[in-house]
Amino acid sequence: MGKKPLIVVNFKTYTEGTGENAVRMAKYCEEVSRDSGVDIIACPQTPDIYRVASAVKIPVFAQHIDGVGAGSYTGHITADSIKAAGAGGALINHSERRLVLADIDSALQAAKRSGLTAIICTNNIAVTKAAAVLAPGFVAIEPPELIGSGIPVSKADPDIVRDSVAAVKKIAPDVEVLCGAGISRGEDVAAALELGTAGVLLASGVIKAKDPRAALLDLVKNV
Amino acid sequence: MGKKPLIVVNFKTYTEGTGENAVRMAKYCEEVSRDSGVDIIACPQTPDIYRVASAVKIPVFAQHIDGVGAGSYTGHITADSIKAAGAGGALINHSERRLVLADIDSALQAAKRSGLTAIICTNNIAVTKAAAVLAPGFVAIEPPELIGSGIPVSKADPDIVRDSVAAVKKIAPDVEVLCGAGISRGEDVAAALELGTAGVLLASGVIKAKDPRAALLDLVKNV
Amino acid sequence: MGKKPLIVVNFKTYTEGTGENAVRMAKYCEEVSRDSGVDIIACPQTPDIYRVASAVKIPVFAQHIDGVGAGSYTGHITADSIKAAGAGGALINHSERRLVLADIDSALQAAKRSGLTAIICTNNIAVTKAAAVLAPGFVAIEPPELIGSGIPVSKADPDIVRDSVAAVKKIAPDVEVLCGAGISRGEDVAAALELGTAGVLLASGVIKAKDPRAALLDLVKNV
Amino acid sequence: MGKKPLIVVNFKTYTEGTGENAVRMAKYCEEVSRDSGVDIIACPQTPDIYRVASAVKIPVFAQHIDGVGAGSYTGHITADSIKAAGAGGALINHSERRLVLADIDSALQAAKRSGLTAIICTNNIAVTKAAAVLAPGFVAIEPPELIGSGIPVSKADPDIVRDSVAAVKKIAPDVEVLCGAGISRGEDVAAALELGTAGVLLASGVIKAKDPRAALLDLVKNV
Numbered sequence: 001m002g003k004k005p006l007i008v009v010n011f012k013t014y015t016e017g018t019g020e021n022a023v024r025m026a027k028y029c030e031e032v033s034r035d036s037g038v039d040i041i042a043c044p045q046t047p048d049i050y051r052v053a054s055a056v057k058i059p060v061f062a063q064h065i066d067g068v069g070a071g072s073y074t075g076h077i078t079a080d081s082i083k084a085a086g087a088g089g090a091l092i093n094h095s096e097r098r099l100v101l102a103d104i105d106s107a108l109q110a111a112k113r114s115g116l117t118a119i120i121c122t123n124n125i126a127v128t129k130a131a132a133v134l135a136p137g138f139v140a141i142e143p144p145e146l147i148g149s150g151i152p153v154s155k156a157d158p159d160i161v162r163d164s165v166a167a168v169k170k171i172a173p174d175v176e177v178l179c180g181a182g183i184s185r186g187e188d189v190a191a192a193l194e195l196g197t198a199g200v201l202l203a204s205g206v207i208k209a210k211d212p213r214a215a216l217l218d219l220v221k222n223v
Numbered sequence: 224m225g226k227k228p229l230i231v232v233n234f235k236t237y238t239e240g241t242g243e244n245a246v247r248m249a250k251y252c253e254e255v256s257r258d259s260g261v262d263i264i265a266c267p268q269t270p271d272i273y274r275v276a277s278a279v280k281i282p283v284f285a286q287h288i289d290g291v292g293a294g295s296y297t298g299h300i301t302a303d304s305i306k307a308a309g310a311g312g313a314l315i316n317h318s319e320r321r322l323v324l325a326d327i328d329s330a331l332q333a334a335k336r337s338g339l340t341a342i343i344c345t346n347n348i349a350v351t352k353a354a355a356v357l358a359p360g361f362v363a364i365e366p367p368e369l370i371g372s373g374i375p376v377s378k379a380d381p382d383i384v385r386d387s388v389a390a391v392k393k394i395a396p397d398v399e400v401l402c403g404a405g406i407s408r409g410e411d412v413a414a415a416l417e418l419g420t421a422g423v424l425l426a427s428g429v430i431k432a433k434d435p436r437a438a439l440l441d442l443v444k445n446v
Numbered sequence: 447m448g449k450k451p452l453i454v455v456n457f458k459t460y461t462e463g464t465g466e467n468a469v470r471m472a473k474y475c476e477e478v479s480r481d482s483g484v485d486i487i488a489c490p491q492t493p494d495i496y497r498v499a500s501a502v503k504i505p506v507f508a509q510h511i512d513g514v515g516a517g518s519y520t521g522h523i524t525a526d527s528i529k530a531a532g533a534g535g536a537l538i539n540h541s542e543r544r545l546v547l548a549d550i551d552s553a554l555q556a557a558k559r560s561g562l563t564a565i566i567c568t569n570n571i572a573v574t575k576a577a578a579v580l581a582p583g584f585v586a587i588e589p590p591e592l593i594g595s596g597i598p599v600s601k602a603d604p605d606i607v608r609d610s611v612a613a614v615k616k617i618a619p620d621v622e623v624l625c626g627a628g629i630s631r632g633e634d635v636a637a638a639l640e641l642g643t644a645g646v647l648l649a650s651g652v653i654k655a656k657d658p659r660a661a662l663l664d665l666v667k668n669v
Numbered sequence: 670m671g672k673k674p675l676i677v678v679n680f681k682t683y684t685e686g687t688g689e690n691a692v693r694m695a696k697y698c699e700e701v702s703r704d705s706g707v708d709i710i711a712c713p714q715t716p717d718i719y720r721v722a723s724a725v726k727i728p729v730f731a732q733h734i735d736g737v738g739a740g741s742y743t744g745h746i747t748a749d750s751i752k753a754a755g756a757g758g759a760l761i762n763h764s765e766r767r768l769v770l771a772d773i774d775s776a777l778q779a780a781k782r783s784g785l786t787a788i789i790c791t792n793n794i795a796v797t798k799a800a801a802v803l804a805p806g807f808v809a810i811e812p813p814e815l816i817g818s819g820i821p822v823s824k825a826d827p828d829i830v831r832d833s834v835a836a837v838k839k840i841a842p843d844v845e846v847l848c849g850a851g852i853s854r855g856e857d858v859a860a861a862l863e864l865g866t867a868g869v870l871l872a873s874g875v876i877k878a879k880d881p882r883a884a885l886l887d888l889v890k891n892v
Contacts, residue, residue, distance in 0.1 A: 010297055011291075012294065012295055012296060012297050012342075013291065013292070013293050013295075013297075013303075013304065014293055014294065015292055015293040015303070016305055017302050018293070018301075018307055019303075019304065019307025019308065020307070029342070045267045045271060045298070045300070045301070045304045046270050046298075046304075047269050047270070047272050047304045047305050047307070047308035047310075048304065048307070048308065049270050049398060050270060050271070050273045051272050051273050051308075053360040060297075061232030062296045063298040064272075064297065064298025064299075068236065069236070070236050070237055070238040070241070071236055071237065072235055072236075072319060072370075072371060072426070072427075073234065073235060073236040073317040073319055074233055074235050074236075074286045074314070074317040074318075074426075075269075075285075075286040075287025075300075075314070075319060075320030075321050076236055076287075076319070076320065077268070077269060077270070077298075077318055078236045078241075078268070080236075080238070080241055080242075081236065081241050081242065081268045081270045081271065082270050082272070084241055084242025084243070084270070085242065085270035085271065085274075087270075091297070091298070093769075093770060094297040094298055094853045095295050095297075095771075096295060096296055096297040096298065096299070097299065098769035098770070098771060098772075099769060099770070100762075100767035100768060100769055100770070101762060101767070101768070101769070101770045101773055101791075101796055101799060101800070102764075102767060102791075102792045102793075102796055103767075104770055105793070105795050105796050106801070109795075122770075122771075123771050124771075124774070126774050126778075126802070126803055127770055127771055127774050128797040129803075130770060130774070130800070130802045130803055131770070131799070133795070133798045133799045133840070134795055134803050135797075136800055144270075147295075148295060155248055168273065171802070186331045203295070204295075288499055316546075316547060320550075321546035321548060321549075322546060322547070322569075323544035323545060323547070324544070324545070324546070324547045324550055324573055324576060324577070325537060325541075325568075325569045325570075325573055326544075327547055328570065328572050328573050330577070332572075344550045345547075345548075346589070347548075347551070349551050349555075349580055350547055350551050352579045352580075353547060353551070353576040353577070353579045353580055354547070354576070354599060356572070356575045356576045356579050357572055357575075357576055363587075390645070394579070446579070446600055456743055458740065458741055458742060458743050459737065459738070459739050459740055459741075459742040459743075459745055459747045459749075460739055460740065461739045461749070463755025464739070464749055464750050464753055465749075465750065465754065466753070490837025491746070491747070491750045492715045492716055492744075492746060492750075493715050493716070493718050493719060493731075493746070493750045493751050493753070493754035493756075494719070494750065494753070494754065495718050495720045496716060496717070496720050497754075508744075509743045509744040510717075510743065510745075513796050514682065515682070516682050516683055516684045516687070517681065517682055517683065518681055518682075518765060518817060518872070518873075519682040519765055520733065520760070520763040520764075520765040520766050521715075521731075521732040521733025521763055521765065521766030522682055522684075522733075522765070522766065522889030523714070523715060523716070523744075524682050524687075524714070525752075526682075526684070526687055526688075527687050527688065527714045527715075527716045527717065527749050529680065529690025530687055530716070530717070531688065531716035531717065531720075532687070533716075536744070537744070539745075540743040540744055542741060542742055542743040542744060542745070543699055543743050543745065587752075588870050593741075594741060603742045614708075616695060639867065649741075649743075650686070652740075661816075
């Protein structure tokens with residue numbers, strides 16, 4: 001029986017994870033987390049954070065925050081606003097929502113000031129190292145060519161995961177590493193842990209699954 | 224006694240309009256709307272849409288939507304997601320959150336498909352005309368140099384408002400025009416109506432006021 | 447023998463059209479233009495505008511300009527700077543380099559003040575109409591799903607071209623319409639002219655051709 | 670007599686540094702560099718790189734490159750294209766032209782492959798450290814609040830400069846540090862060197878000076 005992974009489920013803007021569906025999806029996550037003892041974080045869309053966070057006890061993270069605070073920033077997402085809605089953290093710089101470097105830094109600092117945990121997403125080892133220097137809670141490496149490919153990064157490119165972990169631990173030992181892209185099954189999670197990560201970041205493997213609860217159960221089966 | 228204006232209150236990311244403050248601010252809007260008969264739309268931050276829309280009966284609009292739909296669009300705000308959260312419409316292309324032209328069009332089309340009312344924000348007469356061609360519910364012209372200036376556009380540059388109304392009515396008679404920038408008092412609203420607009424878009428004049436309810440009451444006093 | 451088309455050749459960042467290759471490619475364009483009497487515009491990369499414009503007599507257009515002028519705008523491309531380098535015009539809002547609406551307007555105004563001809567690129571009929579309202583010299587419609595497809599827009603979707611021409615002529619009779627996406631042969635050009643356009647915008651069909659001069663000759667063969 | 674600084678002169682989009690003015694300005698830089706023995710790099714606008722690099726023997730750097738290479742990237746600036754135009758390097762991520770983190774990395778890698786020297790611009794110590802991890806030739810720290818202020822960073826905030834140098838040397842000893850913002854006189858340059866930098870990055874202090882040559886002479890007077 002292995003170490004317990006962290007599983008971060010990104011709802012993206014999938015219909016299956018929007019509005020009432022977001023609440024139901026988060027309840028599946030909560031149920032599987034409770035039954036398995038595995039930590040699962042739900043990342044619904046920004047308008048769904050409040051209702052999801054009000055409905056479940058697992059951590060709810062935003063998919064994105066901007067590098068701005070209170071003020072004349074119409075349409076931006078601040079750390080304070082997601083904190084007030086019940087979020088416990090946020091993805092920052094996801095491959096589908098990149099930020100300029102100065103904004104990654106300011107979003108991260110704002111998240112820390114609000115007591116939020118930040119997961120900075122990265123695309124290769126060099127960028128992973130740059131993100132680690134900023135000292136977020138987590139860095140999540142997702143090679144862009146594998147996102148949505150169905151081929152798990154832990155199998156397709158174990159070296160990038162192993163080397164990312166080594167590089168991050170050298171720069172900032174407290175920063176945990178996640179890996180993503182192509183993750184959908186329990187063996188992918190087990191492989192990710194063996195490579196030294198703290199867990200995985202995934203999306204379609206759960207949200208677009210015919211039976212999301214079964215998909216979640218499969219992810220935690222080796223724990 | 225004049226025509227009844229529409230008053231759109233943009234909460235921006237002001238602390239005074241975030242989280243519980245957003246709900247309280249929206250309740251002031253609701254109360255003043257009910258007592259005066261003036262339509263008031265509240266535009267809280269995205270994470271606050273659900274709780275605000277659940278708490279008040281006046282329309283709640285998002286401050287921004289992106290030009291994407293369901294899919295792999297982590298961190299984006301879709302028309303469907305804000306609709307599911309209870310919004311009745313959205314600002315599109317606010318001066319603090321500009322969109323590329325193709326995305327203004329796709330955001331607007333998505334809003335229409337979701338049954339939402341769209342307010343496209345613009346900065347001058349040429350851009351107002353381009354926005355009107357796309358046939359949103361409203362175009363809101365806000366000369367950027369007057370935003371946050373305290374000098375109402377209806378006084379500083381009445382021609383831009385009058386000419387915008389004329390240009391829009393010629394291109395798309397069903398599109399209503401709002402004006403913004405520097406609006407804070409009842410006489411600014413009255414002037415905006417006299418120039419042919421359907422109402423005003425404002426932010427700090429209410430949200431940063433010492434007494435927001437009093438500020439709202441002043442805005443509707445001439446009606 | 448038909449009407450003479452305008453052919454706009456976008457060099458993109460292809461190696462075959464960079465540096466000395468850009469000069470050679472532009473000379474092919476010049477030679478075919480001179481021999482056929484067809485107007486051909488060369489659009490090299492920004493660093494190549496000066497040397498290309500110094501080497502050929504056909505018009506040279508920039509691939510992009512920003513919506514800013516002289517000042518603290520490091521790394522931006524201004525209308526004045528490309529004019530000084532010898533350009534006669536610019537593409538604005540190409541599908542690979544979209545601009546926010548207000549910047550399309552300000553880039554266009556800056557181009558006009560510098561005496562440059564602007565071609566605003568668009569993706570559908572609604573956006574084409576919005577662009578036409580701004581009164582550029584040309585609007586170039588390129589349905590994104592056909593770009594680089596090898597299927598000419600004039601064959602795959604003649605209605606979008608015909609309807610764009612009709613819509614533009616109604617809004618701004620002086621604005622000419624070009625069409626792009628999938629254009630590579632003389633019959634595509636002929637079809638585009640029959641649909642009412644003034645010509646075509648193309649890239650890989652010439653620049654990535656084994657024999658770019660032969661490709662250009664084929665494009666003008668029906669004239 | 671002190672160590673010899675590197676002086677990087679950013680022409681921005683100032684009229685005084687556009688077209689023929691860019692050539693004249695670069696010749697002033699060349700003359701002062703030759704007479705003083707101080708290395709001066711000229712950063713004209715992208716359309717001016719070719720004519721400036723053809724006219725002077727000092728290094729010419731681009732103000733910006735994008736994180737893309739050869740291909741369908743209309744309107745983007747590639748490392749290869751500026752190399753072909755005669756540039757010896759580029760600013761990357763200037764405060765007026767920020768890049769997403771992944772693009773800073775890919776622009777830097779492309780610059781290295783083209784044999785170009787890269788100067789990554791940063792805004793604070795955390796971002797400076799992240800940039801240093803990527804191993805560019807130089808990191809240039811410019812506190813945004815001081816840019817264009819007339820108050821030299823070396824006087825207003827010596828600690829940010831000193832701490833940046835210390836942090837960079839710890840992470841990547843080969844990376845040199847420049848500082849910018851508010852630099853206009855020889856004593857600012859001297860102060861920057863004393864704080865451990867390799868030199869300065871400046872713009873208006875030279876380009877907008879009544880007598881740019883005199884301004885350059887003043888900058889090198891202490892060497």
